[in-house]
Amino acid sequence: MKHLKLTWLFCFFLIVSSAFAANRMPKVLLINSDASVSKYGEVQEAFKEDIPHPVVGVNLGDEKWDMPSVENLLYDEYPDITYCIGSKAYHIASKYIGEKDIVFSSVLNWLRLPLTRKTYGVSNELHAEMQIMLFRYIFPDVRKVTMLYSKRYTQELFKNAKDKARNMGVEIAGEAVFKGRNTISAFDRLPADTDAFWLISDPEIISDKKGLSNILKRCEKRNLPFFSYHEAFVKLGAVLILSVDNPTIGRQAAGIAKRVLSGNKPAKNVEPPAGSHIILNMRKVKAYHLKYNENALGSVNSIVE
Template sequence: MINTIRIFLVLIITLCSLISSTYCAHAEKTAVVIKSQSLSAYNEVVNGFQDECIENNIKIKSIYDLNGKMKVGQKIVRKVRMEKPDIVLAIGVLAATVVKEKIDDIPIVFCMVINHERFYLSAPNITGISTEIAIKDQLKGFQAVLSPFKRMGVIYDPSKTGNIVENAEKEVENSGMSLVKYEIDSPKEVSDAMEKLIGKIDVLWLLPDSSVVTKKSFGLIKSTTLKNRIPLLCTSDAFVKAGALAAVFPDYNFVGRQAAGLARKILVQSVAGSLGIVNPDHFRLAINTDTAEKLGLEVKVGQEDLKIKIYP
């Protein structure tokens, strides 16, 4: 009788252990979101992340807004430590740099950091989604609304966007075009660069380069390209809203969904580690119809196309 009871107890303990381990394997994971500030693009990322987290059994404990202030970030990191999430999503450069400096024992996924390589966002616990759409996808988007072009000009500071230009040059050449490069190291040189490029390019590709793009220089670039009927192509819909012709840019909602997918992959790994930096897997095309009219271009896209954002 005693042996029977012992065997029964052993079976009960074993069963409980199995149930416990099975539950732990499928237990809900937790995440915390930190965004640099409240921008519509960042909020779209959050919405996509929330939706995909529900499908991946990840609970979002908190969503924090740094309001563009580094000091706020330090306070929020202390709160995150108390919450002990399984993973952190950092949206924007301020959020990404804060968590990189302060958190090395929790997996981090960052996104919406323009030209991320400048900020050295690499560590064993950091995975990221770049803001740069693959150049072949950018060319595909631009060619969807433009007549074939052969010479794509670019003004850039090698210390800031040299890596982007280097990676793009071969892809542009493989597409049967040439990349006409002009190097500068100060916004003061933009006027001279534009003067030198006129007549040598069919379109101008504007990169997120602070030596090239300032409020003043963008006005000069826009007016010069319009005057000379040169399509201005960008990597952000914000510039299209401000008067550039077109941009191929990330679908922000899908960036959030992609971040949640990466989070799931990280959390189910037997050994925690970085998944590296990946390109956005969905993109959109923005077009300014007023600018197209001024350039004498007929834009053959319908506003009902959900992948195309029309300005104004």
């Protein structure tokens, strides 16, 4: 009789605790490397709007969050999932609660991060195919594009881009650089008869200001328009800037977090950004007498006159 009572009691607690667990709101922690950086702020805002759960936030840019207080919070909260914006945030989460699910975004060269099978994220670079499609969309006559790449970071991107570009009638030629030592000679070996130069994000190509300046001077000398990935290049004469749309990254991260929390793991742990941001330098378009697609103007975020 006593055993029967104990069994009933055990079953009762089991049911109550499982019902409680089922209704428990998941704990979502957001660590922002510095919320005062506008792109990080945009990503954070979009994530919070899209995630249907309460989010505890940590802004590492705020002085009150020193390392001991962040460490304490991570152990006290012990969140079900942590969303990290920027690499600093990711490194901290990975160090203290690396055994939990972590989603990252807004990290340059994410392959350098210490990854686990519980790491998910949105990369910070538009997929090569997406970029070529957008070039073609804005500049339908662009047929031959050159680029520099490094074997260490961007060889795969080059191969992939070359392959995908062919489907769009675009020919891509490239030369490999090694730690910025042969950048200029590699550039000089690129075919001269081309429509544009595609300057990609690679620490071995853009190793210093002088190297970058030499590449851009050579573009100018060849009267070669160049496309790039960051709005800072507009001042340096880029014709077109293709970058990521930050709010979309935040929404993608929220989508990944929702799927992981519901037990449906994403097919790929890291996905490329789904939204693009386009800046068109009309001054350079006119200077190079480039023909652009007026119907694509509705897809352009900003025009530099």
